[in-house]
Amino acid sequence: MRTLISRFLGFSILIFVALVFLYPFVIQIANSFKTEADAAANPLSAIAHPFTTDAMERIFAGTAFPTWLANSVLVTVVVTIGRVLIDSMAGYALSRLRFRGRRVLFAAVLGVMAVPPVVLLIPKFLVLNQLGMYNSYPALIVPLLADAAGIFIMKQFFDSVPVSVEEAARIDGAGVFRTFWSVVLPTARPALITLTILAFQGSWNEFPHTLVAVQDPALFTLPRGLADLVSGSLGAGTQYPLKLGAALLATIPVAIIFVVFQRYFVRDANEGAERG
């Protein structure tokens, strides 16, 4: 009897906590399809009554959402490809290639990882301004192309993989680049997938960098446009269905990636724990 009660209690707690973590998303989805009056009167209700796609239509017709979406896709694709290439090359070199200065460079990468991103806001603006890049696509993209954490992940990965295959390729006379491209990279698939996911999620969600890189609304990405939509005034009323709907659409790509590639997300967090 006692175990039954404690089991029931444990399960109730579990359900309650799961509700706390998931219900905000339920509220978000439901209210995206409500009328403004319904959203104001019944904010907690999980059912839109009446159901309307009015807010969704206005997101596409009445806001610059399509522009933000296009910019986000462009930035995310270029940054993800760039990071995967640049980080894996640097991680490989730091792990495998013997050259003078390697230890110092790796120490520098570790140092760079410790720099808190928010203190870089003004500095990044200064350099973009000085280089004449401010308010352009390169300003949105180029500073995000390399990240120290990605280099670290790739170096750790190559450190953990035996060298025998490459050595064989080397002895066969393949150059360093050939070996890297056609022997090393294909074996690094798990690490590359992790890196791709992290780069995708990071650049899709990136917000503060856009604040100091661009000011022209035609160059806004989704997080920047969304922040602008929320803090600015767009016509009358609170427009919550519209804002929640736009936030929902901005969340969907990462949600899909998350569900499909869950185990890679989880693995990265565990590596973070070991990294200390």
Place this chain on the structure above:
Amino acid sequence: MAGGIRGNERSAGWLFVAPALLLLGLFLVLPILMALWVSLTRWNGQGSPFTAGVPFAGLDNYTGLIADDGLSRTNFMTSIRNNGYYVLFVVPLQTALALGLALIVNKRRGFFRTAFYFPSVTSSVAISVVFLFMFANGGAINAILSALGVHGPQWFSDPRGVFHLLLGDSAPAALADHSVLGLSWWDWISGPSVAMCAIIALVVWTTSGTFMLMFLAALQNLPRQLDEAGMIDGANRWQRFRRITLPQLRPTMFLVVTLGLIGSWQVFDQIYVMSQGNPAKTTLTPAYLSYRTAFRDFDYGSGAAISFVLFLIIVLLTLGQRWATRERNP
């Protein structure tokens, strides 16, 4: 032949790291040096800060934050107070919640882990929009509170500090009349404002999933024998948790707390989207203040100086963490 390969490696090594080196140098190291210079000037955003016409300020921007009586010090100290209370609440709450979640999902796979971790991977801006709606005056949180018979506050327009609310409305003269570093003692002990509490709730909710995974990894690496030995000795579940599991989690606990400290001194996105430092500057944080000072008030020197003071705070926390964990990670 072997020498040829090694020689090849030397140049290839530098070629392979060159793109990363160039990018990190150009957009990370160089900017910090540039900002260090700007923090010593009164540059207003016009033209280049590296010309002779820009007035040199020496350490004025720094003393203005810490030593000289004036608005910049009041603002900066207010932001330190706000972020300090934010850290005081966020770090213990997210650590406890993360540990609790990890214990809940430790023996369960799949769905619940996904559910608890999901908020961590979503966009900070998008999730802030959802919480703005939930904490709106007629929003979901107040609807729940009124169902429980509590009249909810107007979250984002309520600047009252929660410690002030507990202590009563009027300030004792002894506390109100004496000030230190530009704020009266009464202002220093305000606690987080009601508006800040909403932001604290959001951040605890989003970050605890990440830290849950760290606790989970640690829990699954614990040897089972110790727990079984405790069971044989007749210890109940709470005793086993308190005396056997918790002591073994100490290194992870320490990691989570320091990562939490480092992260929570950087709160920016949520402030930008939800409150912009309002109401009555009670959600102003150093990160947001530095942004606002530079890009809204065009006082780049002072803004950069705030960044560097914040940098110093975070570096000290990081060094503290590295120092304390040095034996485990050589």
